[in-house]
Amino acid sequence: MKILVYPPNSLILADLVERAGHEAVVLMREIGEHVRDAEIDAPPINVTEDDLKRALRYVSVEEPAGLKGRIGLLTPLLDKAEASVILSDAPPTYGCMGCAVADEFFKFLIRQRKIPTLEIKYEGKEKLEETVKGIMEFLVQLPKEGEISEKKG
Amino acid sequence: MTRVAQISCGTEYSGIQWLLSDIAERVGIELVYPEMALSRIDAACKEIGLRAESPSLNMMMARAVSTLADPTIKGALLLTCFKCSEGTIVKDTIRRYLSDRSDMPIISYSNVEKPKEIELYARLEALATLITRKALLMREKQEGITMGIDSGSSTTKVVVMKDDEIVGEGWLPTTDPLKSVDKGIEDALNGAGLKEKEVEAIGVTGHGRELVSKHVNADLNLEEVSVVAKGTALLSKRHKGDATVIDIGGMNNKLILTRDGIANSFSLGGICGGSSGRFLEVASHRLDVDISELGQLALKSTERHELQSYCMVFGIQSLVVSLASGVKREDVAAAACRSVANQVYENQIQEMEMRPPITFVGGVSLIEGVKKEFEEMLGVDIIVPPNSQYAGAVGIATLVSGI
Known part of the structure; x- marks a missing residue:
């Protein structure tokens, strides 16, 4: 299954998703595609006007440019996601998108998709094992790619 | 290349970072992100005394703290998104924090997805001048015979200076920039009773300076922010x-904070013509x-009496309606002056702390009604030095005498 993680650039969550046999939907891949696109010349991460325009499907034109840019980049992730894991209140080392309003709005957009979603709170290092266990339990009960095709078939 | 810290909350997401880097390179600036460890974010927030909801704004504060620890960084560019209230609070707090602890020039900018290149260029160019020309900008006296030309967007000002005094001047509307300059030079030289060959050096500033500089074979060509700050210090004789x-001025405005006669933080207008001299020209018409x-x-x-809008179109429409409703001409004239002062206050002065004394220069400083409105608004006396319209020309004439 394609699992969207939040924070969308969290390496730790992406790793857990892959360990559970799913495909992680992460921002790094989206930015990677932008950066490798030879036709875009807007370093460092090649965010373009098109990304900002794409965000207008979800946010008003009056929103700050950085918020539009972030939502514009995240939108394709939303479209791909079949399930999601939202880890809230994690320290920046777990990945972050930086802008609190963009973060809050993106979580809202994930909930709007009505896909299977686990919302879990980071409660410090001492409870990390419990947190990881909770995430893994959610992930392993989700059908794998092959299983979905079999069911569909 | 001069190293300038870019302290922002993620400008790259606005899609304008390439433009910033490109302009910076053109004016000789290398934009650097000050190094900082993620573990230092908490400590930096505590030091500055503010914690934001957005993680990147907290990171921005940590970068500000790191900036002070890097002696190779000579200036700071503070960026957050236009209309981001939390970003604006953090940006202003950082500006005050850096300004209290260092002499490095700092500029702030609220980025939008389609910034005007000229706006960014003007700011970064001024920042580069303030860093690289510091020794020249320390000059406090004009020597010999020099000419200063301020080729403005609305008027062209020329002064001839001799031993720290203005001895000739020319001031006329800018039409064809070169023809206006030629006429201004002629007027200034006639006033001074001097011939062109007696002028030892020529300096040029203002919007048309690139073109004019070549035309008059100038010895110095500098952007307006550093020059106006210097000219104001000279005209008001306050160097410390x-x-x-x-x-x-006629089409734009600046708010400059100075220390010892040198600009170290500034904000440029240019978003709306309603805060310029042009608005008052239309109003007087x-x-x-x-x-x-x-x-x-x-x-x-x-x-x-208040006009209903600051806009050049709708503000003037309100002015016409006021006159037609029987409001007295003098009350409408005061309302027009208040409109300009209010907009400068709301868009620029509010963003920066005011360091007294406050000096008002540029063509609009000669309109007493605007000075009065500023005084009432700010509750302090505003100084308008003699020849305040020549701040740019005097500044560049003085600076070129140091070359």
């Missing part, structure tokens, strides 16, 4: 300590008075 300069008499007319006002 902190000060604030409000410069309102509708009031059927010469622009030079508008200020005096405004001072006669006895009843407070």
Whole structure:
């Protein structure tokens, strides 16, 4: 299954998703595609006007440019996601998108998709094992790619 | 290349980072992100005394703290998104934090997805001048015979200076920039009773400076922010300590904070023509008075009246409606002056702390009604030095005498 993680650039969550046999939907891949696109010349991460325009499907034109840019980049992730894991209140080392309003709005957009979603709170290092266990339990009960095709078939 | 810290909350997401880097390179600036460890974010927030909801804004504060620890960084560019309230609070807090602890020039900018290249260029160029020309900008006296040309967007000003005094001047509307300069030079030389060959050096500033500089074979060509700050210090004879300069010209305005006569933080207008001299020109036309008499007319006002908009179109429409409703001309003139002062206050002065004394220069400083509105608004006396319209020309004439 394609699992969207939040924070969308969290390496730790992406790793857990892959360990559970799913495909992680992460921002790094989206930015990677932008950066490798030879036709875009807007370093460092090649965010373009098109990304900002794409965000207008979800946010008003009056929103700050950085918020539009972030939502514009995240939108394709939303479209791909079949399930999601939202880890809230994690320290920046777990990945972050930086802008609190963009973060809050993106979580809202994930909930709007009505896909299977686990919302879990980071409660410090001492409870990390419990947190990881909770995430893994959610992930392993989700059908794998092959299983979905079999069911569909 | 001069190293300048880019302290932002993620400008790259606005899609304008490439433009910033490109312009910076053109003016000789290398934009660097000050190094900082993620573990230092908490400590930095505590040191600055503010914690934001957005993680990147907290990171921005940590970068500000790191900036002070890096002696190779000579200036700072603070960026957050336009209309982001939390970003604006953090940006202003950082500016004050850095300004209290260092002399490095700092500029702030609110980025939008389609910034005007000229706006960014003007800011970064001024920042580069303030860093690289510091020794020249320390000059406090004009020597010999020099000429200063301020080729502005609305008027062209030329002064000839001799031993720290203005001995000749030319001031006329800018039409064809080169023809206007030639006429200004002629007027200034005639006034001084000097011939062109007697002028030892020529300096040029203002919007048209690139073109004019080649035309007159100038010895020095500098952007307006550093030059106006210097010219204001010279005209008001205040070279030491902190000060604030409000410069309102025909088509744009600047707010400059100075220390020892050198700009170290500034904000540029240019978003709306309603805060420029052009608005007052149109207003005086509708009031059927010469622009030079508008200020005096405004001072006669006895009843407070407000225009309904700052806009050059709708503000003037409100002015016309006011006249048609029987509001007295002097009250309408005062309202026009207040409209300009209010907009400069709301868009620029509010963003920066005011460091007294406050000096008002540029063509609009000659309109007494605007000075009065600023004084009432800020509750302090505003200084308008003699020849305040020549701040740019005097500044560049003085600086070029140091070359």
